[in-house]
Amino acid sequence: MSEAAPLVLVSNRGPVTFDDDGSFTRGSGGLVTALTGLASHREAVWIASAMTDGDVAKARENGGVPFDVRTPDGSEYQVRLVTSDAEAYERFYNVFANPMLWFIQHYLWDLSNAPDIRRHEVEAFEYGYNVVNEDLAEAVVEQIAGDEEPVVMVHDYHLYTLPGLVRKARPDVFLHHFIHIPWTQPDAWRVLPTRIRHEIFEGLLANDIIGFHTRSYRWNFLQCCRDLMDLDVDFEKGIVICGDREVWVRAYPLPIDYRATQKVARSARTKQFESELLRRRRDHLILRVDRADLSKNVLRGFSAFDLFLEQHPEFREKVTFIAQLMPSRMDVPEYAEYLERIEALVAVVNHRHGTPDWMPIQLKLRDDLEEAVAAYKHYDVMIVNAMFDGMNLVAKEGPLVNERSGVSILSENTGAHEELGRCALSVNPFDIQETADSIHAALTMSQDERRRRADGLKEIVTARDPGDWIDEQIADIRAKGVAKIGTGDAG
Numbered sequence: 001m002s003e004a005a006p007l008v009l010v011s012n013r014g015p016v017t018f019d020d021d022g023s024f025t026r027g028s029g030g031l032v033t034a035l036t037g038l039a040s041h042r043e044a045v046w047i048a049s050a051m052t053d054g055d056v057a058k059a060r061e062n063g064g065v066p067f068d069v070r071t072p073d074g075s076e077y078q079v080r081l082v083t084s085d086a087e088a089y090e091r092f093y094n095v096f097a098n099p100m101l102w103f104i105q106h107y108l109w110d111l112s113n114a115p116d117i118r119r120h121e122v123e124a125f126e127y128g129y130n131v132v133n134e135d136l137a138e139a140v141v142e143q144i145a146g147d148e149e150p151v152v153m154v155h156d157y158h159l160y161t162l163p164g165l166v167r168k169a170r171p172d173v174f175l176h177h178f179i180h181i182p183w184t185q186p187d188a189w190r191v192l193p194t195r196i197r198h199e200i201f202e203g204l205l206a207n208d209i210i211g212f213h214t215r216s217y218r219w220n221f222l223q224c225c226r227d228l229m230d231l232d233v234d235f236e237k238g239i240v241i242c243g244d245r246e247v248w249v250r251a252y253p254l255p256i257d258y259r260a261t262q263k264v265a266r267s268a269r270t271k272q273f274e275s276e277l278l279r280r281r282r283d284h285l286i287l288r289v290d291r292a293d294l295s296k297n298v299l300r301g302f303s304a305f306d307l308f309l310e311q312h313p314e315f316r317e318k319v320t321f322i323a324q325l326m327p328s329r330m331d332v333p334e335y336a337e338y339l340e341r342i343e344a345l346v347a348v349v350n351h352r353h354g355t356p357d358w359m360p361i362q363l364k365l366r367d368d369l370e371e372a373v374a375a376y377k378h379y380d381v382m383i384v385n386a387m388f389d390g391m392n393l394v395a396k397e398g399p400l401v402n403e404r405s406g407v408s409i410l411s412e413n414t415g416a417h418e419e420l421g422r423c424a425l426s427v428n429p430f431d432i433q434e435t436a437d438s439i440h441a442a443l444t445m446s447q448d449e450r451r452r453r454a455d456g457l458k459e460i461v462t463a464r465d466p467g468d469w470i471d472e473q474i475a476d477i478r479a480k481g482v483a484k485i486g487t488g489d490a491g
Contacts, residue, residue, distance in 0.1 A: 006042075009047065016079070092131065096121065100121065104188050153176045300430065304436040385435060
C-alpha cells in the first residue's frame with residue numbers, strides 16, 4: 001500500500017450537499033459520519049454522486065475534477081462529484097437500491113404480496129443501477145490513473161457492481177468495500193432474479209476485503225457465497241476463494257466520534273433546548289430518535305407504549321414519550337404511507353390515554369442534532385427497537401451523554417447489540433408485550449442497577465473512536481497487500 005497516493009473513497013452520498021446558490025449542508029446518515037472521520041484521518045479524495053441540482057452545477061463548475069470543501073467545523077475534504085443521467089439515477093435510487101436492495105437487506109418484503117419483479121425492475125437494474133455504478137467507476141479509474149498500488153475504499157449497497165468494473169480496468173488496484181447495512185441470509189437474496197443476483201455477488205467479490213459491522217452479517221455473507229455462488233468458503237478465517245483470488249471478509253464495528261458528540265452536548269443551542277425540555281418534563285421521560293424508516297419499527301414501539309400505559313395506569317400523567325423522527329425517502333410510496341400510519345397511531349394513543357393537561361407522545365418530525373442531544377441528556381429510557389439495523393449510532397450516542405443513568409431498551413437485531421447488549425435490556429423487536437414489560441422494568445429499576453448499566457454502556461462507547469475503526473481497516477489492507485504480493489495474486 002503506497003503512502004504517496006491518497007485513498008480514494010467512493011459512495012453514493014458525499015460529505016456535503018450543495019444548494020442552487022452554491023452554499024452547502026453536511027450530508028446526513030451514519031455513512032457520511034463514518035467517512036468524514038476517515039477523510040480527516042488520512043489524505044483522501046471522496047468520489048460521490050451529484051444528487052441535487054446544486055451538486056450538478058458544482059460538478060460542472062469544477063469540470064469533473066476534485067475540489068476542496070471546507071466545512072464550518074474546520075474539516076477539509078477533496079470531493080469529486082459525478083453526474084449521471086437523471087432518469088438513470090432515478091431508476092438506480094428509487095426503483096432498485098431503494099426499495100429493492102434495502103428491503104432485501106432489512107427483511108422488509110411481505111413476500112406474499114411483494115415484490116413483483118417485472119421488466120420495470122429488471123430495467124432499473126440494467127439502465128439505472130449499473131449505469132450509475134459505471135459512471136462512478138469511470139471516475140475512480142480516472143482518479144487512480146498513474147498511481148502505483150492505488151487503494152480504493154467503496155461504501156455501501158448502492159455500489160455493488162462498481163468493484164468489478166474498476167478491477168477489470170485496473171487489475172492491480174486494492175479494493176476494500178464496507179457495507180453499512182445488515183447482510184441477510186441466503187434465502188432473502190433469492191428474491192432477485194438469478195442473473196442480477198450473480199452480477200451483484202460477482203461485483204462484490206472483485207474486492208480484496210469486504211467489511212461489515214458485525215460478526216453475524218459477516219457469517220451471513222459467507223453463507224451466501226457458499227450457497228448461492230457455490231464457492232469454497234473458510235468460515236473460521238473469513239475467506240472466500242474466487243478462482244486464484246482470496247477475498248477477506250471482516251467485521252469492523254463502527255464507533256461514534258464520542259468527543260464530537262460530547263462537544264455538541266455542551267453547546268449553547270443544545271442548552272437552550274434543554275431548558276425548554278426540563279420546563280415541560282414529567283417524572284419520567286422515554287425517548288426515541290430515528291429516521292422514519294420502515295426498518296426502525298416505530299409503530300411497534302408506540303404500540304408497546306400504548307400497552308404499557310394500559311397495563312400500568314399508575315404511570316399516566318407521569319411519563320412522556322418524545323419521538324424525534326426524521327422523514328425519510330418520502331418519494332418511495334411505502335415510506336410516505338408508513339409516516340401516515342405513524343401519525344395516525346400517535347393520535348390514537350394520545351386520544352386513548354391523554355388528558356387536557358398531558359399528551360403521552362410528543363411527535364417531532366424533524367432532523368435537529370442539538371434538539372436530539374438535549375433529549376439524550378435527560379431520558380430515563382431510550383428505545384431502539386429496530387427490526388434490523390446495520391449498526392444504529394443513536395444507541396451509542398444517547399448513553400454517552402445521558403446524565404440520568406438512563407436505561408437502553410435495545411433490539412437484539414441491531415448491529416449495536418453485539419457490543420451493547422449485555423448492558424441494555426434486550427428485546428425481540430416483534431414482541432410488543434416484551435417491549436412493554438421492558439419499559440416497566442426500566443422505569444422501576446433500582447438506581448444502583450441503572451447506574452451499573454449506564455456506566456457499562458459509556459465504557460463500551462468510549463473504548464474506540466472512528467480513528468480506531470479506520471486503523472483496523474488500514475491494517476488489514478496492508479496485511480492483505482503483503483499477502484497478495486507473497487502469493488503473486490495481482491487481483
